[in-house]
Amino acid sequence: MSANRKSPIKTKANALQFKKSMVVLGSMVKRNIKNQYRRSVLGIFWTVLNPLLNMLVMWFVFDKIFGRTSSTLFYPVYILSGNIAFTFMRTATTMSLTCMVENYDLLTKTRVPYSVFPISKNLSAMVNLGFSVIALIILMLACIPQGVKFYWTMFMMPVPWLPALFMFSLGMSFALSAIYVRFRDIHHLYTVFLTLWMYATPIFYSLDTLQLGDTARKIMQLNPMYYFVEYLRELLLGVVPSAQMHLICYGIGFATLLLGYVIFRASRKKFILYI
Amino acid sequence: MIKKKSKKKQAVEAPIIFAKTIGDNIDNVDTMTTSVDRDSLFYRDENILIDVHNVEMKYRMPSEKIDNFKEYCIKLVKGQLHYKTFEALKGVDLQVRRGESLALVGRNGAGKSTLLRIIAGIIEPTSGYVRTRGNMVPLLKLGAGFDYNATGRENVFLNGAMLGFSHKEMQKKYDSIVEFAELENFMNVPLKNYSSGMMSRLGFAIAVDVNPDVLLIDEILSVGDALFQQKCAAKIDELRANGTTFIVVSHAMSQVLRLCQKAVYIKDGKIIQSGTAQEITKMYNEDCAKIAREQAALKAIQDALKD
Numbered sequence: 285m286s287a288n289r290k291s292p293i294k295t296k297a298n299a300l301q302f303k304k305s306m307v308v309l310g311s312m313v314k315r316n317i318k319n320q321y322r323r324s325v326l327g328i329f330w331t332v333l334n335p336l337l338n339m340l341v342m343w344f345v346f347d348k349i350f351g352r353t354s355s356t357l358f359y360p361v362y363i364l365s366g367n368i369a370f371t372f373m374r375t376a377t378t379m380s381l382t383c384m385v386e387n388y389d390l391l392t393k394t395r396v397p398y399s400v401f402p403i404s405k406n407l408s409a410m411v412n413l414g415f416s417v418i419a420l421i422i423l424m425l426a427c428i429p430q431g432v433k434f435y436w437t438m439f440m441m442p443v444p445w446l447p448a449l450f451m452f453s454l455g456m457s458f459a460l461s462a463i464y465v466r467f468r469d470i471h472h473l474y475t476v477f478l479t480l481w482m483y484a485t486p487i488f489y490s491l492d493t494l495q496l497g498d499t500a501r502k503i504m505q506l507n508p509m510y511y512f513v514e515y516l517r518e519l520l521l522g523v524v525p526s527a528q529m530h531l532i533c534y535g536i537g538f539a540t541l542l543l544g545y546v547i548f549r550a551s552r553k554k555f556i557l558y559i
Numbered sequence: 560m561i562k563k564k565s566k567k568k569q570a571v572e573a574p575i576i577f578a579k580t581i582g583d584n585i586d587n588v589d590t591m592t593t594s595v596d597r598d599s600l601f602y603r604d605e606n607i608l609i610d611v612h613n614v615e616m617k618y619r620m621p622s623e624k625i626d627n628f629k630e631y632c633i634k635l636v637k638g639q640l641h642y643k644t645f646e647a648l649k650g651v652d653l654q655v656r657r658g659e660s661l662a663l664v665g666r667n668g669a670g671k672s673t674l675l676r677i678i679a680g681i682i683e684p685t686s687g688y689v690r691t692r693g694n695m696v697p698l699l700k701l702g703a704g705f706d707y708n709a710t711g712r713e714n715v716f717l718n719g720a721m722l723g724f725s726h727k728e729m730q731k732k733y734d735s736i737v738e739f740a741e742l743e744n745f746m747n748v749p750l751k752n753y754s755s756g757m758m759s760r761l762g763f764a765i766a767v768d769v770n771p772d773v774l775l776i777d778e779i780l781s782v783g784d785a786l787f788q789q790k791c792a793a794k795i796d797e798l799r800a801n802g803t804t805f806i807v808v809s810h811a812m813s814q815v816l817r818l819c820q821k822a823v824y825i826k827d828g829k830i831i832q833s834g835t836a837q838e839i840t841k842m843y844n845e846d847c848a849k850i851a852r853e854q855a856a857l858k859a860i861q862d863a864l865k866d
Contacts (some may be wrong), residue, residue, distance in 0.1 A: 304723035305830050311585050311720040395680045439777035467628035556682050557618060558626065 305397050309404050316408035331415035335371065336423065336482060339364040346488045355490050357520060358432050364423055365520055366487035366513045368416040373453045373509060374478055376409035379462050380457030383476060389556060397520075398552055399545075402457040410450065417441065424520075435522030448533040449512045455540030458548040465558050466551065466554060485509045508536045608773055608804055609655040609678060611658045614687035616648040616673055616828075635802055647673040648684070649828040655773075659831045660805040662815040662836055665825035672777055674825070675699065678806065680776050693772030696722060699819070701762030707751040711742060711761060714750055718765045732768050739794070740764035741787070760787060766792050773799065777808045792817075812840040 321327050342363045355362040369443040390396050424432050464470050475546060484507055504510065511532050518525045579816055596845050601610045619642045625631050630832060632639045647670045655661050663671040676682050677687055679697035704721045705714050715736055719729035740760045750758065785840075795818065799805065815836055822839035824832040832842060 300723075307720045307723060307725050311726075312715050315709060315713070316704055319706070364777060387704075389700065390704045390721065392676075392681065393699040394697060396704075396721060467626065470627055476688035522811075549711065551710075553683060 301397070305400055306556060308396055309400050309407070312400065312404035313407045313411065316404065317411055320408075320412075328415070331412055332419045332422070335364060335416040335419045338367060338371075339419075339423070342367070342488050354493055356515060358427055358430055360379065361420070361424055361427060361432055362490075362517070363488050363519065364416075364420050365516050366485070368413060368420060369449065369513045369516050370482060370485055370487055370509060371416065372413040372449065373456070373512075374407050374482070375412060376406045376453040377456045377460055378474070378478070379405040379409065381460045383457075384461045384465050385468075399458070399548065402454065402461050402548075406450065406454050406457055409453070411444075413446075433522070435520070437519045437522050437524055440519050440524070441516070445515055445533075446532065447511075448515075448530075448537040450542040451534075451537030452508060454510070455537070455542070455544030458541075458544035462548045462551040462555075465555050467471055481507070481509065485513060487513065508540070511536065584805050605692070606657040607654055608657050608692050609653075610690040611651055611653045611674075611678065612690075614648055614674070614677060614684040614689060615646070616653045616670070616677065616682075617685045618645045618647060619643075637784060647828055648677070651825075651828075651830055652685070653823060653830065653833070655804060655806065657772075659801050660799070660806055660807070660819040662807045662809065662822040662839070663820040663825055664809075664812075664815060664822050664839055666847075670828040671825055672699075675775055675777055675806065675808055691773070693770075695775065696766060696769050696771035696772040697775045698766045698777070699775065700760040701766070703762075705750055705762070706756065708749060710749055711746040711753070714761070715746075715765060718762070718790075719769075720764070722769050724769070724783045736764045736768050739790070740767065741838070756784070763791060767791075767798060770798070770801070771803060772806045773806065775806050777811065812844060815840055 315326075322328050326333065338359055343360050346363070347359055357365065380402040383405050384391065384398070387401055391398070424434065460470070460474065484504065486504075491501060491510075494504075496504065513531065515525050515529055515533055518529070569689045602606050609806060625634060625640075631640075651670075651674060653661075663674060665671050672684070675697075676699065677684050678691065679695065679699070680689070680691070681697065681699075704718060709717065713735075715733060716729050719732070720726075724732075737746055740757075740763070742757060744763060745757065747755065753761075795805075799818070807815065807818050809815050809818075813841055822834065822836045823830045824839050824843055832839060
């Protein structure tokens, strides 16, 4: 009897809570972006310049110093595309790692749903990703004389490529931010792990040129980022990724998000005790 | 958010936010029935704004604070992970009706702030539940969530968002907030360059401009200089006249008497007495005086023994 009476009111309260969370989320993302480039001369242009400069360094080191490696795409485009996918995941997760502890005041003094914090960091990273894609397009335009071509498959970047990567990164963020509250030294471990992870992902080399044995190759392919990077490059080459590729990317995305959220929910009650 | 005209309608539609419902005592039929009665009472009576039912809060505290994995592993292997439970609240029961302001009185560490945070929905009780109705603004710390790198202006909108107001809604309130905080010349200055007084003035101005149904206050009313305090007091009187219900934690008994009709005396996580603000403040003052006398006597004895 009372259940019938409760439900509509509860839905309404949840809707209100949802609206509130959305407002907070929006303003937090805005704040993150603004703070990132506050008081720098070039402001938001840094977000475009940064990946380009990064790419130049990598291109110089790996192409000019170590000698050319063959790649499916024009080499600078190859580096930049791998880099923006990995950088998105790296920024989102490292920013999320400390987000619960950083927002101590908000957690203990106001009623904001906890999940807002990692989500806002991931959205901020996504905005940065958008700027990096602009950088990629600029680079590709500049390299048209070198034989770089644009394909319609590039429109598949916002959907379905990005949601899968976003879910993966958000799942990681949920888990990491929850663990960090309990164990602060995770920060150091994760930084080292990220370096290893970056070198294990074919960003400036490709698996084909490594001449690996079958087992070694299989091990390299256990890396989830490998698929997200390869997916993006297929789009740039004008190839529609196979159904299997979609299945793998979304499978990884869903599983990580689910697992991360379960960890986050389970440790939610303890946040306030350990912060 | 609630305009006077639509107040009646709003009151009927006021959302109920579920903080927690745990049926810990399912095998105990008696408590089941009473809690169902309470439920229906809460849903029938629109004037009950807050219903706190048998709330218990237990903290499991490690005897030493361990916040890194390395130490955790070492202690785990050595078998030195000890926890003790600390009961901050032991079965608190209270109801607050519309327009009936309540003060939580008690000594430091009695559990007042914990109770306030549970009512605000910031922490979940270990058992029991809290049901609330209407727009509740927790004011547990002025300027919680301020961003020190952002300007005053940006912070007004940010803080508004935390309280659930969109950019558009805050734009309407913006001028009156700035005017109330007397910070017209400083709104484009980053918050890190504010003095602490300026910061709390801004925080207070935002919080009171929201016009909530329930305002939860944790000892933050001594803000700014004497003149500003007068202004705050006037604003709070205005809010009270408009029907805002206050729940106040304060050690200043004069404030309790001014703001609240009712009070509860909390000691060691239990409500030991509830009644009118006059009764409770009197009781509290007497208790404090008694403890002070006892301590003085004890000290006198100790001094005498030393000599």
